Amino acid sequence: MSSDKLDRHIQQQIHAHQSDVDAEAIWEAVQPKPKKKRFLWWYWPVGIGSVLAIVVAVLLFNKTTNNNPIDNTTAMNTPIHKAKAIIDTTCFIEHKEQSIITTKKQKPNTTTQKAKSSSAKKQTNTAKQKHHKQHAKGTNTTTKSSLNKTHSPIAQQQTTSPLKATNNTITDTQDQQLNPIANTNTINDLDTLGRAQNIATLSFYPYRQNDQQILKPTKSLTTEKQTTSPWAIQISTAVYHIQKEWRNDSDSIALALNDLREATESLKEATSVGIGLSRVFKKHWQVQAGLNYTQINSQFKHNNTWADYDSMGTLERITTHTQQINNSIRQWNIPVSLAYLHQKGPWQMYAQAGLQFNIQQKAEGRFFTLDNMLCYKTMGIASSNIYKKKMGLSYQMAIGAAYELFDRTYLSVDINASFFPNAFTNSNALIEERYRLFGLRLGLRREF
Amino acid sequence: MTEAQIIKGCQKEKAAYQKELVMRYSPTLMTVARRYCRDQHAAKDVLQDAFIKIFKAIPKYKHSGSFEGWLRRIVINCALSRREKHAFKKEQTALEDTSPIAISPSVYAHLEAEELMALIKQLPEGFQEVFNLFVIEGFSHNEIADILGISASTSRSQLVRARKKLQVILKQQEKQHYVKRQIG
Numbered sequence: 001m002s003s004d005k006l007d008r009h010i011q012q013q014i015h016a017h018q019s020d021v022d023a024e025a026i027w028e029a030v031q032p033k034p035k036k037k038r039f040l041w042w043y044w045p046v047g048i049g050s051v052l053a054i055v056v057a058v059l060l061f062n063k064t065t066n067n068n069p070i071d072n073t074t075a076m077n078t079p080i081h082k083a084k085a086i087i088d089t090t091c092f093i094e095h096k097e098q099s100i101i102t103t104k105k106q107k108p109n110t111t112t113q114k115a116k117s118s119s120a121k122k123q124t125n126t127a128k129q130k131h132h133k134q135h136a137k138g139t140n141t142t143t144k145s146s147l148n149k150t151h152s153p154i155a156q157q158q159t160t161s162p163l164k165a166t167n168n169t170i171t172d173t174q175d176q177q178l179n180p181i182a183n184t185n186t187i188n189d190l191d192t193l194g195r196a197q198n199i200a201t202l203s204f205y206p207y208r209q210n211d212q213q214i215l216k217p218t219k220s221l222t223t224e225k226q227t228t229s230p231w232a233i234q235i236s237t238a239v240y241h242i243q244k245e246w247r248n249d250s251d252s253i254a255l256a257l258n259d260l261r262e263a264t265e266s267l268k269e270a271t272s273v274g275i276g277l278s279r280v281f282k283k284h285w286q287v288q289a290g291l292n293y294t295q296i297n298s299q300f301k302h303n304n305t306w307a308d309y310d311s312m313g314t315l316e317r318i319t320t321h322t323q324q325i326n327n328s329i330r331q332w333n334i335p336v337s338l339a340y341l342h343q344k345g346p347w348q349m350y351a352q353a354g355l356q357f358n359i360q361q362k363a364e365g366r367f368f369t370l371d372n373m374l375c376y377k378t379m380g381i382a383s384s385n386i387y388k389k390k391m392g393l394s395y396q397m398a399i400g401a402a403y404e405l406f407d408r409t410y411l412s413v414d415i416n417a418s419f420f421p422n423a424f425t426n427s428n429a430l431i432e433e434r435y436r437l438f439g440l441r442l443g444l445r446r447e448f
Numbered sequence: 449m450t451e452a453q454i455i456k457g458c459q460k461e462k463a464a465y466q467k468e469l470v471m472r473y474s475p476t477l478m479t480v481a482r483r484y485c486r487d488q489h490a491a492k493d494v495l496q497d498a499f500i501k502i503f504k505a506i507p508k509y510k511h512s513g514s515f516e517g518w519l520r521r522i523v524i525n526c527a528l529s530r531r532e533k534h535a536f537k538k539e540q541t542a543l544e545d546t547s548p549i550a551i552s553p554s555v556y557a558h559l560e561a562e563e564l565m566a567l568i569k570q571l572p573e574g575f576q577e578v579f580n581l582f583v584i585e586g587f588s589h590n591e592i593a594d595i596l597g598i599s600a601s602t603s604r605s606q607l608v609r610a611r612k613k614l615q616v617i618l619k620q621q622e623k624q625h626y627v628k629r630q631i632g
Contacts, residue, residue, distance in 0.1 A: 005553055006614070007583045010564050014584050017561035018475030019482060026492070027470040030499040031463065253501055370505070375525055428507060 046419065050353050050397050057351060058284070058340055229448040230280040234290070238416055240270040240439030242296060247432040253370070254430045260368045260376060261431065265327065268297040270437050276335070278445070284341050288352070292333040296435060300325045300366045302378060327365025327381060329424065331358050335396055346404040348412075353398075356418065358391040370430065386429040394420040398441065408447040416441045451515055458506045470499055476516065477523045483565060483580045484527035491527075498526040520585065528577070528595065555622045570617055575610035582607050 244267055248254035276290025304321045337354020363381045371377050381387070400414020418437040425433045449457075449468050457465025477498065481491035501522055509518065559567070568576055577596060581587045582603070589600040589607075596603070 006556055006611075006618075009553075009556055009559075010568075011584055011586075013559070013561045013564050014479065014483070016476075017479045017565075019478040021474050021478040021492075021495070023471045023474040026474050026496060026499065027467050029496045030470065030503070031466065032461065032503055253497075253504060370501075375529075430504065 047395050050395075054338075054340060054351055054353055232278045232280075232286075232445050232447040234276045234278060234288075234412075234443050234445040236272075236274050236276070236292075236412075236441050236443035238272040238274075238439050238441035240272065240416070240418070240437035242267045242270050242298075243436040243438065245434040245436070247434075248430060257368060257370065257376060257430050264300055264302045264368055266299050266301070268299060268326075270294060270296040270435075270439070272333075272439075272441075274333075274335070278339070280341075286339040286341055286350075288335070288337045288339060288354070290335055292335060292356075294331045294333055294437075296329040296331075296437075298327045298365070300327050300378075302368075323366070323378070325366045327367065328363070329360065329387060330362045330364075331360050331391070333358050333394075337396065348402040348404075348410060349400075350402065350412075350414070351397075351399045352414070354396055356394045356396050358394055358420070360387055360389055360391055360424070363387040386425050388422075388424060388426055391420065391424060392422045394418055394422070400441070402443075402445060410445040410447075412441075412443040412445060414441050414443075415439075455506065455509065455511070455515060458503065459509070461503075466503060469502070473516070473519055477519060479561075479565075480520050480523045481527055483568065483584070484524060484531070484577065490530070494523065494527045494530060498523040501526060524581070524585070524595070531573070531577070552622075555618055567614060567617055567621075571610055571613055575606055575613060578603050578606040579610040579614070 246258060246261075248258050272292050272294040274290050274292030276288050278286050278288040280286050300323070302323045304323060305318060334357040335354055336356075337352050339350050339352035342349045363386075365381045366378050367381055367384070368376055369379045369384055369386070371379070396416070396418045398414040398416040400412055400416075402410040402412035405411050416437075416439050420434055420436065423432045423434055425431065449465070454465050454469050454472070458469055474495065478491060478495055481494040481498070482488065485491040485494055498519075502519060505522070509515075556564075568579060571579060578592060581592045581595065582589070587595070589603040592598075592603040593600040598606075
């Protein structure tokens with residue numbers, strides 16, 4: 001038929017036809033400009049600023065603590081410092097060893113001493129109970145003097161004999177006046193303490209099988225060391241506000257896609273649960289590590305409209321269908337952080353900063369993208385493969401407070417922020433996605 | 449530089465290969481763009497837009513089918529995405545006689561590409577698109593329906609009307625030519 005011949009003629013003539021075009025001008029217009037490496041100017045100042053703020057805060061706190069005797073007494077409330085106080089006290093014994101030996105020579109009556117040692121032991125137990133009560137109440141009483149008596153019956157014997165200070169009212173001032181060395185020496189080793197005490201004890205009391213009980217203070221110290229483990233475990237849950245940062249190459253395709261996605265996707269919230277282990281390694285410092293699972297949620301909503309025509313090409317009807325899908329990006333985070341803790345009674349204030357290694361486990365939902373033929377169309381996120389698997393490191397910081405609910409168990413609340421300097425998306429994605437999370441975290445910490 | 453080398457170079461975002469792609473395919477793709485655009489200026493814009501898309505999409509290109517066909521399809525998509533929306537609705541005509549008109553091959557045999565393109569340009573926009581896609585690009589009615597967002601039956605009816613209209617235009621040209629010869 002003539003129409004077929006006409007079609008064939010047109011096809012042959014036009015299909016291979018080449019138009020006159022200034023290809024150089026087109027190349028000038030379309031050549032990709034070298035990508036400027038954007039300097040993330042505000043990420044580094046935020047990170048460095050946080051670290052500096054913590055360092056300054058620590059220095060200030062330390063300065064205050066050193067100048068303020070009340071704070072020293074407060075610090076004595078913590079079990080680890082109680083142990084240290086005992087060591088300090090016992091140091092006195094070591095220095096006074098010579099005089100003890102002299103005393104021993106002067107008072108060879110061991111029976112009397114044994115009786116006295118029993119009495120000292122009783123006093124020890126009473127004082128110990130008293131001390132524990134004081135600690136439970138969280139009061140800042142003169143624990144140092146009570147500990148002096150509690151764990152150093154020898155010292156008590158030593159001081160009691162010449163001064164007849166048999167009651168429990170020896171104060172730090174008295175102690176200092178009597179034993180100026182005690183406050184100037186610091187021995188941090190419990191073994192030294194044990195040795196010192198044993199030497200002192202054996203020097204004072206001729207060693208016998210029955211006298212083993214005299215060594216109990218050293219044993220009790222060992223027990224105390226075990227009960228004041230620096231380790232703690234924490235579980236936490238958090239809810240975050242999401243702040244997004246989408247970047248594109250500012251060309252017509254990426255801009256149109258960006259607009260389309262802005263119109264169809266709305267961010268909701270992020271949630272996180274985690275478990276962590278922490279260890280106190282200095283007076284106020286704690287290092288933490290753990291595992292978190294974070295989910296960033298958004299919603300995809302799009303109205304699909306299409307027209308149906310009849311066989312004659314006349315419009316029959318227009319149908320609209322609303323598609324609403326919950327999108328999510330799920331990640332595993334491995335946080336490692338450093339925290340500064342300040343104890344005040346049952347309260348603990350803390351500032352924490354650290355890094356997180358992030359692994360994206362899954363991304364689900366639907367979004368607009370370009371297909372192979374560069375048409376905008378909705379697509380399953382999972383099949384698009386635009387999100388990275390390994391996202392690298394992110395910054396994380398928090399400031400908050402914890403309250404001791406019951407023995408060694410704290411409930412903590414903090415304001416938490418996470419910054420992800422690396423993009424969530426792969427390099428082939430038209431839109432580079434970054435998110436920041438600001439939220440509230442609730443935790444429960446148990447010290448061992 | 450072979451086609452495969454150009455593809456590979458463009459996938460590595462090498463400027464020399466990208467330039468070669470533009471220089472080699474611009475004339476052919478410009479013809480495609482011109483068929484779907486109202487004027488030369490619009491066709492140039494479409495072509496530029498299409499090349500940007502091509503550079504972005506080429507890493508995804510799978511070596512299945514003709515590379516030129518893939519490039520053409522991108523240009524067509526770019527051109528169609530710019531077209532006036534609901535063009536079809538405006539061009540719906542009343543029921544008309546679609547019986548073919550007999551035209552001798554001698555009427556169009558001497559017509560070359562530029563003249564034929566000018567003839568096609570005289571068709572209503574909706575007819576042009578279906579005619580170009582079916583006759584020149586070789587798409588099926590189902591594919592056209594997918595590209596243009598219309599039903600396959602609409603595509604068929606538009607094609608019949610486009611052919612009829614083209615035949616009418618050719619007949620008129622033949623008459624004018626005949627009259628000119630008579631006068632001459």
